[in-house]
Amino acid sequence: xxxxxxxxxxxxxxxxxxxxxxxxxxxxxxxxxxxxxxxxxxxxxxxxxxxxxxxxxxxxxxxxxxxxxxxxxxxxxxxxxxxxxxxxxxxxxxxxxxxxxxxxxxxxxxxxxxxxxxxxxxxxxxxxxxxxxxxxxxxxxxxxxxxxxxxxxxxxxxxxxxxxxxxxxxxxxxxxxxxxxxxxxxxxxxxxxxxxxxxxxxxxxxxxxxxxxxxxxxxxxxxxxxxxxxxxxxxxxxxxxxxxxxxxxxxxxxxxxxxxxxxxxxxxxxxxxxxxxxxxxxxxxxxxxxxxxxxxxxxxxxxxxxxxxxxxxxxxxxxxxxxxxxxxxxxxxxxxxxxxxxxxxxx
Amino acid sequence: xxxxxxxxxxxxxxxxxxxxxxxxxxxxxxxxxxxxxxxxxxxxxxxxxxxxxxxxxxxxxxxxxxxxxxxxxxxxxxxxxxxxxxxxxxxxxxxxxxxxxxxxxxxxxxxxxxxxxxxxxxxxxxxxxxxxxxxxxxxxxxxxxxxxxxxxxxxxxxxxxxxxxxxxxxxxxxxxxxxxxxxxxxxxxxxxxxxxxxxxxxxxxxxxxxxxxxxxxxxxxxxxxxxxxxxxxxxxxxxxxxxxxxxxxxxxxxxxxxxxxxxxxxxxxxxxxxxxxxxxxxxxxxxxxxxxxxxxxxxxxxxxxxxxxxxxxxxxxxxxxxxxxxxxxxxxxxxxxxxxxxxxxxx
Numbered sequence: 001x002x003x004x005x006x007x008x009x010x011x012x013x014x015x016x017x018x019x020x021x022x023x024x025x026x027x028x029x030x031x032x033x034x035x036x037x038x039x040x041x042x043x044x045x046x047x048x049x050x051x052x053x054x055x056x057x058x059x060x061x062x063x064x065x066x067x068x069x070x071x072x073x074x075x076x077x078x079x080x081x082x083x084x085x086x087x088x089x090x091x092x093x094x095x096x097x098x099x100x101x102x103x104x105x106x107x108x109x110x111x112x113x114x115x116x117x118x119x120x121x122x123x124x125x126x127x128x129x130x131x132x133x134x135x136x137x138x139x140x141x142x143x144x145x146x147x148x149x150x151x152x153x154x155x156x157x158x159x160x161x162x163x164x165x166x167x168x169x170x171x172x173x174x175x176x177x178x179x180x181x182x183x184x185x186x187x188x189x190x191x192x193x194x195x196x197x198x199x200x201x202x203x204x205x206x207x208x209x210x211x212x213x214x215x216x217x218x219x220x221x222x223x224x225x226x227x228x229x230x231x232x233x234x235x236x237x238x239x240x241x242x243x244x245x246x247x248x249x250x251x252x253x254x255x256x257x258x259x260x261x262x263x264x265x266x267x268x269x270x271x272x273x274x275x276x277x278x279x280x281x282x283x284x285x286x287x288x289x290x291x292x293x294x295x296x297x298x299x300x301x302x303x304x305x306x307x308x309x310x311x312x313x314x315x316x317x318x319x320x321x322x323x324x325x326x327x328x329x330x331x332x333x334x335x336x337x338x339x340x341x342x343x344x345x346x347x
Numbered sequence: 348x349x350x351x352x353x354x355x356x357x358x359x360x361x362x363x364x365x366x367x368x369x370x371x372x373x374x375x376x377x378x379x380x381x382x383x384x385x386x387x388x389x390x391x392x393x394x395x396x397x398x399x400x401x402x403x404x405x406x407x408x409x410x411x412x413x414x415x416x417x418x419x420x421x422x423x424x425x426x427x428x429x430x431x432x433x434x435x436x437x438x439x440x441x442x443x444x445x446x447x448x449x450x451x452x453x454x455x456x457x458x459x460x461x462x463x464x465x466x467x468x469x470x471x472x473x474x475x476x477x478x479x480x481x482x483x484x485x486x487x488x489x490x491x492x493x494x495x496x497x498x499x500x501x502x503x504x505x506x507x508x509x510x511x512x513x514x515x516x517x518x519x520x521x522x523x524x525x526x527x528x529x530x531x532x533x534x535x536x537x538x539x540x541x542x543x544x545x546x547x548x549x550x551x552x553x554x555x556x557x558x559x560x561x562x563x564x565x566x567x568x569x570x571x572x573x574x575x576x577x578x579x580x581x582x583x584x585x586x587x588x589x590x591x592x593x594x595x596x597x598x599x600x601x602x603x604x605x606x607x608x609x610x611x612x613x614x615x616x617x618x619x620x621x622x623x624x625x626x627x628x629x630x631x632x633x634x635x636x637x638x639x640x641x642x643x644x645x646x647x648x649x650x651x652x653x654x655x656x657x658x659x660x661x662x663x664x665x666x667x668x669x670x671x672x673x674x675x676x677x678x679x680x681x682x683x684x685x686x687x688x689x690x691x692x693x694x
Contacts, residue, residue: 149631
């Protein structure tokens with residue numbers, strides 16, 4: 001990728017759910033060191049953070065979050081990263097979980113996840129029609145025979161969802177059932193998720209255009225007993241579906257695939273503990289059919305207007321099914337206000 | 348893949364557009380030799396076919412096609428393979444172009460395209476929701492967190508579209524513009540094309556459930572000046588979109604990705620000659636928006652009924668735009684009759 005990335009157009013956001021970030025920062029040093037890094041410390045975490053020197057970095061803690069005043073949004077656990085999205089002043093944000101290290105590609109080269117995410121965001125997405133040879137803008141690729149010429153310009157990509165080697169992002173059931181399974185398949189592809197198609201976005205390794213999508217990138221859906229493991233959460237999956245609906249409505253693109261990161265081991269025993277109280281199956285059984293049939297009117301021309309429409313539909317259709325959906329809508333509405341007061345402007 | 352394939356459930360169909368098939372058959376011998384092979388000779392080809400011995404094989408020629416009597420369907424050129432679909436008596440059909448040889452995977456192993464296509468067809472497809480780790484039924488893979496449990500059973504896969512290394516399946520414009528570009532990216536993935544999403548199917552390397560999809564696998568759309576190169580044709584692209592619409596309506600799946608084959612060089616000079624008279628851009632500019640907005644009523648419960656509904660819509664909406672669409676509808680209707688009289692029954 002010969003794509004040019006300006007240092008001042010990207011922030012890296014790291015959610016600190018555990019104190020020792022030394023291994024994380026040392027492993028990512030070659031790729032992170034030119035960028036500003038926002039570390040948001042889980043407000044539930046008491047210990048001091050350990051971060052090696054040599055980075056342009058700012059740590060935000062419970063007291064910084066407190067500046068927002070009374071808010072219905074819960075920034076604890078994995079949701080603390082969203083505070084970083086709010087205080088960033090850059091056009092793009094990249095967020096990678098604390099237990100993820102750089103992966104190697106099929107040729108043994110270490111993957112620069114920053115560069116790959118930026119390439120995904122800066123080259124067009126093609127959501128109207130599926131290109132069988134995957135990303136047509138990749139070097140050596142193109143649109144195949146039969147791909148409509150009038151759709152080859154594509155649209156702007158707003159969201160880039162990366163993947164994970166070794167420990168895949170499974171729900172607690174799958175972690176328990178397949179406790180020894182590790183993902184070793186490095187699939188060398190990026191693809192646009194077509195219009196109208198929903199996918200479960202993972203917040204583990206993700207990048208987006210903050211200027212445009214910021215108002216919808218909120219920690220809205222929280223399970224009642226949410227722990228500190230990824231499998232405890234669905235906030236990112238919900239967020240991804242909201243973002244996808246908004247992108248579909250406004251004519252923006254969403255990509256998935258490269259870059260991979262390597263995720264450290266899950267502990268199946270802990271997954272079993274989570275599972276005992278996990279309401280995720282029940283919740284998502286309501287969420288999926290809802291999003292499957294959801295289509296915004298197309299009248300909204302801004303992300304904010306799309307959210308207004310979306311929250312009103314969610315409140316009406318999902319609200320009565322489970323109190324956590326009403327809470328999610330509250331959080332989304334609160335977020336758009338926070339975005340106006342504390343977010344918005346890029347550098 | 349430890350999948351069991353019965354010799355008597357698959358026919359390999361080869362369209363002979365050039366007489367010497369020696370290299371083709373020798374290269375594929377390890378994978379083709381246990382299956383019955385149907386070779387259909389292009390009715391325009393005068394020379395004797397050269398085929399090595401040691402195969403369970405039947406050659407069909409112009410005179411066999413003549414047995415159908417007067418028909419509006421033109422079986423010349425790449426369309427001759429469809430005669431093979433008609434006379435096959437097997438549940439599944441695999442068709443690979445004469446200029447394609449087995450590819451090697453990223454580990455250097457020669458790819459058994461038959462086995463991969465059968466695996467695609469015999470494991471479920473998941474068209475309701477996108478799984479970010481691709482085919483969840485592949486060894487070592489699964490559904491990711493957030494993928495709805497109630498949709499994890501998937502649906503039956505009816506169509507498997509394979510890909511091509513070296514000489515990719517481009518239109519004549521792209522062949523001319525990128526005359527030296529070769530596809531070297533072996534993307535180790537199979538994915539379901541989601542419901543409602545259209546893709547340009549290539550007939551170069553394809554497999555399908557003949558028992559179910561046969562009535563829609565017709566050579567219907569022919570460009571007025573159709574030559575003997577793939578880039579001269581759109582019959583497979585049209586066929587693929589019809590098949591996709593039918594599968595979407597009946598709740599069946601379509602997959603794309605593995606297996607790859609290696610395709611021999613295109614000659615850019617010849618592509619330039621084709622280009623001078625190529626009406627494909629114009630035609631597809633009408634076709635794509637049509638299929639993009641097309642949705643069958645959902646009342647049809649068989650492939651035949653879907654085709655009735657589809658042909659009536661095509662005749663009304665596309666018919667007035669270009670005479671080749673009216674001809675395509677005629678051919679599709681004729682094909683359903685031929686299928687009843689000459690096709691249908693599996694072994």
